[in-house]
Amino acid sequence: MGRPPCCDKLNVKRGLWTAAEDAKLLACVSKHGVGNWTVVPKKAGLNRCGKSCRLRWTNYLRPDLKHDTFTPDEEEHIINLHKAIGSRWSMIAKQLPGRTDNDVKNYWNTKLKKKLKNIGIDPVTHKPISQILTDFGNITCLPHHTGNHFEPSLNNNLNTSTAFIPESDLSSGITELAYTNMVMMNPIMESHDHSSTSALPFGFLSHFQAMKQDDTVPLPPHFSNEVTSSCSSSSSPLATDLLSPQYHASAQVMAPSSSPFNWSEFLLQDPLSSTDQPKEEEVFHGLLSSPANPTVGNGIQSQSFEVGSSLAINGGPSLNINKNLANDHIASSALISFVDTILGQDSEIRTALFPELLDGSFDY
DNA sequence: AACTAGAGCAACCGCCAGAGG
DNA sequence: ACCTCTGGCGGTTGCTCTAGT
Incomplete structure (x- = not known):
């Protein structure tokens, strides 16, 4: 048999901690240290x-925790890191001294997501919603029968995807379902002939739903709920997006200057720059090794992570994540090779998972 | 004053990888 | 080798507080 359980799960107290319990836990930890929580x-x-107990200690009682509100600098760090690595709250929190993953997660969910939505940025992909709408406009209308056929399960599966729909878009006649479909289909559709995608492929959607139910079938990166650009191409603007004037223009339009920093800066860049795409951890270490990152645990020597500082990733060329890439030749070159790589990988994934989509004989 | 809706956040849930028995 | 646990993590829930009506 295995180990004995650490406690009687049915008879332990739950819910909010009292001051007396906090005091006991503090006294115990200060006396014995944090080792075996059982x-x-x-x-x-x-x-x-x-x-x-571990949760209470790490999220609330630890003496090095800050309990005040997040600063604009910290906001910047969170947004940049979320754009780079997705919802890896623990990794993000390690870059913010005195903050826990729970703090960061809550702050993101309650404040930053809304803030991004309000200025027209999709907090999942960090792309301008206007661009998503533009892409959607290139896809001809979704047929009614398709909506009727899939609506219940799609809405059920994708509720979170509709959360960012600006009211103006809803009032202008774009339904939530259409919006959901648009966001869902966009990454796949945009690299194909739009004229051939006038109807949603039933086989594709059922394939998707089957995959959602079967964990053994790997989901393509497009369908990750929270997209991480370090391991997924979908959260990064595609080559055409990054290099097109419309992309930059829309980013400018969608990022008013009322914030203490320029929100548009979070739209245009991707920290991955090497053709040899570094692994996730390497990417993050690349971020950590930025010249200005404060030290946080794990023996990683770093100094303050300045948004706007250069990112030297995996020995590759540096990317200044706050400079306009249109004016940064080096960064543009790096991005082009990065995007080429991503597009190639994307194509492989699509071929493997959705051969019918790439087969010209496929009949919708 | 009473009610309601929304925001904020602490805590729980469930999953996973690694470790202990 | 197998089973079960711990520790860590991201996602979600539900309680409390506050502002608006």
């Missing part, structure tokens, strides 16, 4: 699960 409740005289 014995902490017994040592501290608490009727709590060890897991609950």
